[in-house]
Amino acid sequence: MDKHLHIVSFDVPYPADYGGVVDVFYKIKALHQLGVHIHLHCFEYGRGEQPELEKYCTEVHYYPRQEGHKGFSLQLPYIVASRNDEELWKRLNADEHPVLFEGVHCTYGISNGAISKKNIAIRLHNTEFEYYKQLGKWESSLVRKAYMNHESRLLKRYEEKLKDHLILSLSKDDCTTYRKLFKATNIHYLPAFIPTSMVTSKTGKGNFILYHGNLSVAENEKTATWLLEKIFRDLDIPFVIAGKNPSDKLVELSHKWPHTCIVANPSETELNDLIQKAQVHILPSFTQSGIKLKLLNALFKGRHVLANDAMINGTGLENACQKANNTTEFKYHAFRLFHKEFTDDDIQIREGLLQEQFNNKKNAMVLMRVLQ
Template sequence: MPEPGIIHIISHDVPYPLDYGGVIDIFSSIKALHEAGVGIILHCFDYGRGRQPELNKYCREVHYYERQEGHKGFSFSLPYMVASRSNPELLNRLAEDDYPILLQGVHCTFLLQDERFSKRKMVLRLFNVESRYYKQLSKHERSLAKKAYYLNESRLLCSYEAKIADRLPILSLSDKDTRYYKEKFNARQVMTVPVFLPHQQIRSSEGAGSFCLYHGNLDVAENIKAVEWLLNNVFDEMKIPLVIAGKNPSSRMERLAHLRTHTCLVANPEERELDDLIAKAQVNILPSFNETGVKLKLLNALYNGRHCVVNDAAVDGTPLGPLCHIAETAAAMQRIVQQLFHLPFGEEEINLRKNVLNEHYNNAGNVKKLIAFLQ
């Protein structure tokens, strides 16, 4: 019998620092589980982020494994995201005991190929319907090679997700993904446990800021499209200041952002600098061109910023619609931004956010649901 209160967690990446959306839920759930008294043995794939002493504060053990990148991780039958994370050392270490295993993402499910784990207590944390996500990525990608990779990965993932959907309990981030797994893949054990967040208090300031802000990872095709759409269609003739902030912008994006006197780009801001930008902006403007997943940058803006302007795709399948101003066209977005830019953010909006966000994104409450599945 396993020792009570100890679990293995397998993470697709090193979940610290919190510099992109894919690790925020993982790190925040680790912290919440630790605070709830759960002993954690963390296994993570390191392909550039390095060992992080911060993780030792919350985990009994932290093990790092090399990801098999490039041709080493290629498989004709398995998605690359899964095959590239096959590791005999990890599997042998997991087989040494019988503790429950939390698989953080479809990426970490290679052990389902191993008979040693056929009766092991396991739970899959689903971050996206990955087959749909990769198909969406292909639509926004300019590189023909990357487009072909995304389409092939989507094809393999569609078959793979259907196979694993009924193998173990699945916890998704949104009701939309829960419904999809039930209807498309006939998953019997799937439910929504909302994203874990590093912040639990609304820090939005009343009053007015002096610019609009878009933030995100600027080397992701979807975000590149959003930035270009904002610059070319929304802010081209509307002379309200716009700041673009995020990781790894291309030289082309930097040139585009600085073509106008009222738009600029902040490349690779530190966490504290980005938080400061979000807090000081009058409008956080975050349209999405990908209908999958939960938009963590929007949640960050709702907890820490003033007015938020989005399109339907950014809030679909979430309870966040009433907290945002929604526009589908460039003209509609211009009208809303012009109205909000001179409208002070007030106590009424803050109270509404407290009610909705505290109900759905309460780490202490959601970790109880997670623990129940792991027992």
Template structure:
């Protein structure tokens, strides 16, 4: 039987898998390898160097420099697209006739290229990008970045109809699925791939609550400010804030709070320990697009999860979380579960409900989509 091969065009080098988008891509690569699919990975190099580890999961890996410079801000194409428009990528895609999986609208510069007109093309959407950038604009305090996000959001909305050139659109969340289904054909819901092959939850109870995320992202920083300004300043409960690259303002504020501790840039092992030993992950978000991988991470690794409706609405995981919206509701939820034991029965129940979010289940789903093309 001949080998099944696909091209995958990734907007970033997906290893180390240290934020949402790269986590989804990297664990998708691993799952495809386990399912017998050979991937020619095309990826853009700008924050990371070449990663030999990827060769363990790919037939081959091709790296492209990402274009930089102010001139690209004035392109009619979105900045995240035009800076990845590399002619060598088009030449390499033309050199074979395998299906192409484009990761994110970022990587779609050649989705509508005449040279690829008759190819089988799949696009994995990671967000409703113009909504995501509109949310970043609202969260930003810096005038330059606020202006950039506003222009980028408009350009992304104008550019999005390029998706009609795809044979299949794979949405990462039910909300995104509903949005794309109204506008395009052949839309499927495919949840995020992630590091968890099994639940790692400990029965019992913890002594602290946990917020985790990339703290250099303004949306996550806004969530932490909400928790410490409106929730934990009114509680004695301990909060640990863990994540990458916290800003100076956040570091200084947390240093003055007796019941809030910051864990900057924890290792994978440290992060796993924090998740497993917490009483609950506390996860407000103010950005409703995409699927928050931190929610899946929490449900696979931690005991209780307290999240707001924006985090959980229409994902199918609401009944596994304590849902709170206002600061008062977060406080009530924290008080309600602060001394509860998490039981082995609750672990079994969660395992059953997370089957459709496992990589094995969704790898089979992706395989079927590729084969049907």
């Protein structure tokens, strides 16, 4: 019997160039390889229609996100209220196929009763209320800070209402939070779907330490600034920052010391080259949420990874990383790892951890099994 699945995506999942859509896109590819007929529904707000998706989906539908005041609600989080489309709910109700909602973002139809079917699941990308609360701490704009805090309060109330549905979380820690805080009983860990399961890290030694990320995101700019001012101002080791759209302030700061620099807007090829040539990937995070693509990139392609609890806890990858949680620990381990050769044994340990957990085919089979 043919298997069908509706997937409702918070954004157009191609190109797969940031964390959330990477999971969606490679999930679609893995399901397609299993022979699943995918009915994809995307909220579109700037990425445009993507013919590439038609290679893997039986049908692809696009719906406009109601941005600005049109998507505002006093009762619902903006990320939810702005993703409401009557045509979408009608299509989902028109057959008996199961539905996977990608993110809390897409669940408006559940909350208002527009979805009548029972065979549905929610892919939890973050504990969203906590994520927005943490983002608010790092916002310099008072208006943005107020928005993040308001959204966090609405999300906490909203996420509690989803507790009785089948939830598939990217993070073990998020599973724990939902169980403890919301008393959720039907939540399960399903690892991220990723571009490759092959470790391509090179043995030997590189000659710089790397931090990479989307530098237009407030948290990432704060992290890069913290690394420059608190770690590498005193640690005389070559340090490279790479990422999209750095601010003029960050560019200026990165040139303050002779051993630090920044690579703005690297191409995918350039970034992969930096990742493979670096000796250490230094990845602190100030928000604990899901699993970050840059961590997986570093583990699959790079040498030593140095990260804190917020970056690695709940990912199942703790044993593949060196942990540090304050400036003293980051300095000590950055210096130690910079002089420590990366060996075949290191690669074998990493391959064992990654290939056991991040097996797209196996995880796609698990997904279809729990949705039946």
